[in-house]
Amino acid sequence: xxxxxxxxxxxxxxxxxxxxxxxxxxxxxxxxxxxxxxxxxxxxxxxxxxxxxxxxxxxxxxxxxxxxxxxxxxxxxxxxxxxxxxxxxxxxxxxxxxxxxxxxxxxxxxxxxxxxxxxxxxxxxxxxxxxxxxxxxxxxxxxxxxxxxxxxxxxxxxxxxxxxxxxxxxxxxxxxxxxxxxxxxxxxxxxxxxxxxxxxxxxxxxxxxxxxxxxxxxxxxxxxxxxxxxxxxxxxxxxxxxxxxxxxxxxxxxxxxxxxxxxxxxxxxxxxxxxxxxxxxxxxxxxxxxxxxxxxxxxxxxxxxxxxxxxxxxxxxxxxxxxxxxxxxxxxxxxxxxxxxxxxxxxxxxxxxxxxxxxxxxxxxxxxxxxxxxxxxxxxxxxxxxxxxxxxxxxxxxxxxxxxxxxxxxxxxxxxxxxxxxxxxxxxxxxxxxxxxxxxxxxxxxxxxxxx
Amino acid sequence: xxxxxxxxxxxxxxxxxxxxxxxxxxxxxxxxxxxxxxxxxxxxxxxxxxxxxxxxxxxxxxxxxxxxxxxxxxxxxxxxxxxxxxxxxxxx
Numbered sequence: 001x002x003x004x005x006x007x008x009x010x011x012x013x014x015x016x017x018x019x020x021x022x023x024x025x026x027x028x029x030x031x032x033x034x035x036x037x038x039x040x041x042x043x044x045x046x047x048x049x050x051x052x053x054x055x056x057x058x059x060x061x062x063x064x065x066x067x068x069x070x071x072x073x074x075x076x077x078x079x080x081x082x083x084x085x086x087x088x089x090x091x092x093x094x095x096x097x098x099x100x101x102x103x104x105x106x107x108x109x110x111x112x113x114x115x116x117x118x119x120x121x122x123x124x125x126x127x128x129x130x131x132x133x134x135x136x137x138x139x140x141x142x143x144x145x146x147x148x149x150x151x152x153x154x155x156x157x158x159x160x161x162x163x164x165x166x167x168x169x170x171x172x173x174x175x176x177x178x179x180x181x182x183x184x185x186x187x188x189x190x191x192x193x194x195x196x197x198x199x200x201x202x203x204x205x206x207x208x209x210x211x212x213x214x215x216x217x218x219x220x221x222x223x224x225x226x227x228x229x230x231x232x233x234x235x236x237x238x239x240x241x242x243x244x245x246x247x248x249x250x251x252x253x254x255x256x257x258x259x260x261x262x263x264x265x266x267x268x269x270x271x272x273x274x275x276x277x278x279x280x281x282x283x284x285x286x287x288x289x290x291x292x293x294x295x296x297x298x299x300x301x302x303x304x305x306x307x308x309x310x311x312x313x314x315x316x317x318x319x320x321x322x323x324x325x326x327x328x329x330x331x332x333x334x335x336x337x338x339x340x341x342x343x344x345x346x347x348x349x350x351x352x353x354x355x356x357x358x359x360x361x362x363x364x365x366x367x368x369x370x371x372x373x374x375x376x377x378x379x380x381x382x383x384x385x386x387x388x389x390x391x392x393x394x395x396x397x398x399x400x401x402x403x404x405x406x407x408x409x410x411x412x413x414x415x416x417x418x419x420x421x422x423x424x425x426x427x428x429x430x431x432x433x434x435x436x437x438x439x440x441x442x443x444x445x446x447x448x449x450x451x452x
Numbered sequence: 453x454x455x456x457x458x459x460x461x462x463x464x465x466x467x468x469x470x471x472x473x474x475x476x477x478x479x480x481x482x483x484x485x486x487x488x489x490x491x492x493x494x495x496x497x498x499x500x501x502x503x504x505x506x507x508x509x510x511x512x513x514x515x516x517x518x519x520x521x522x523x524x525x526x527x528x529x530x531x532x533x534x535x536x537x538x539x540x541x542x543x544x
Contacts (some may be wrong), residue, residue, distance in 0.1 A: 005491050016463075
């Protein structure tokens with residue numbers, strides 16, 4: 001036999017016992033050629049494009065699940081940033097009409113989320129960008145499956161603080177219109193947002209992309225956890241080595257499935273995102289891996305170093321396995337979606353300040369964090385500005401997905417349901433940055449951006 | 453015609469007739485056994501069978517459905533996966 005029984009069983013055990021799956025296959029679709037001066041024709045073009053390819057994606061993905069015996073959890077669509085395609089619409093309510101059309105289209109296609117309801121405003125806003133931003137509270141409270149993003153900072157352009165000011169108010173407005181503020185879970189704010197990210201809520205199909213692009217998000221905290229568990233006594237160099245080998249294998253599986261899916265759908269293959277994406281399942285937690293590495297509770301001193309080592313090893317293994325690594329490719333540390341992160345918050349081991357530090361070395365941001373409902377809009381803006389500064393200055397992606405839960409205070413329990421998980425409201429500093437934030441303007445790009 | 457190679461893996465308690473019943477099922481559907489390996493690993497009986505489905509009218513999900521009867525009756529866990537996934541993960 002060309003393969004040893006141990007090799008075959010290693011693969012089988014990953015899916016049977018360690019929750020190995022393809023977390024998402026996300027088809028990026030260009031919508032620019034759907035634009036029409038008559039909004040009804042425009043909507044009809046959008047509906048047809050999205051349902052047609054959405055149905056194809058679901059059918060093709062299911063076939064590959066059966067062929068390889070590896071579950072593909074989410075089938076999703078990302079589209080051209082919507083602010084770009086509503087430029088020519090005269091109707092004041094065009095953004096909301098488009099959002100509702102996309103919501104219907106993905107529902108009819110059997111797709112759970114569509115990403116791209118957003119804009120890139122790091123340097124300034126067009127009128128269409130402003131219209132789209134104003135529509136966000138209504139969109140996230142009246143649609144089910146539409147996800148959105150705003151890129152408000154980049155290393156090259158600096159940070160649009162006028163947009164950051166608006167966002168504080170908008171995030172509170174979205175929260176107040178939805179139960180437990182759940183509308184905020186569908187919206188992410190970024191610095192240096194990648195154009196090919198397959199993961200929601202921040203996925204969109206960038207302007208540098210072709211008509212279609214099939215991007216794949218692998219997963220595997222459970223698989224990495226099991227190798228860390230088996231290597232309790234080795235030093236950190238050796239531990240990095242075993243994580244690297246595991247990351248190589250799961251990335252290869254992702255690349256195989258992604259390429260075949262793209263080929264079967266007759267669309268170009270885009271990227272493999274090698275982010276470790278946790279779920280609410282016990283054993284599928286990134287915090288759990290850090291704790292098995294020897295940190296008593298996620299958030300304790302040593303957590304930042306452990307997480308840095310973890311994702312560095314994942315990146316090295318992933319980069320060896322695929323020439324198309326892209327998207328976010330960091331570690332996700334969403335608080336409510338990761339049972340270990342959540343337990344650390346409950347135990348008082350993990351603060352929002354430590355989360356911010358963790359995002360400096362490897363992760364992609366402050367994600368799925370419940371904060372008190374009475375947090376001021378300016379404080380929300382200030383948290384966004386802090387987090388995005390890390391991305392802007394260090395030439396990396398950072399994002400923010402905060403949920404100010406109406407009527408809840410620090411320590412209160414919140415259940416968002418399903419994959420969004422449950423969490424405890426985090427304590428936020430009550431000292432104010434009001435005057436700093438309200439200065440507005442554009443934070444200049446860092447000196448490190450001048451590379452030419 | 454090129455081969456369509458698929459791994460059937462079985463995990464469970466060792467008992468009489470596992471290989472006989474699976475071999476019989478694949479034979480009935482014109483599937484050729486290319487290789488077979490078995491071992492006790494971590495206290496469980498483990499068998500991997502590499503089969504060629506190129507002469508069979510059956511698809512992987514149909515074979516899996518057929519084997520699920522044996523899986524239930526004998527209290528086993530049976531996986532059916534195309535060989536390419538093993539090649540991708542274990543061969544550079």
